[in-house]
Amino acid sequence: MTYTHLTRDERYQIAILAKASHGQSAIAQLINRDKSTISRELRRNRGLRGYRPKQAHEFSHRPHAGL
DSSP states (O other), X not given: OOOOOOXXXXXXXXXXXXXXXXXXXXHHXXXXXXXXXXXXXXXXXXETTEEOHHHHHHHHTSOOTTO
């Protein structure tokens, strides 16, 4: 199985669809990703003001200490 990072466009699609009350399974199906990917993305990048696609994308491109 090949793993690819979510693109900036996919993250913005997730934000729009989640805000429009689509469930994680529906979002996964619409953008052709596994529902666990959507679940993880939303869980890891949710703040006090909800899912933040810009910050999520910036965070995903930062070098990680110790890796």
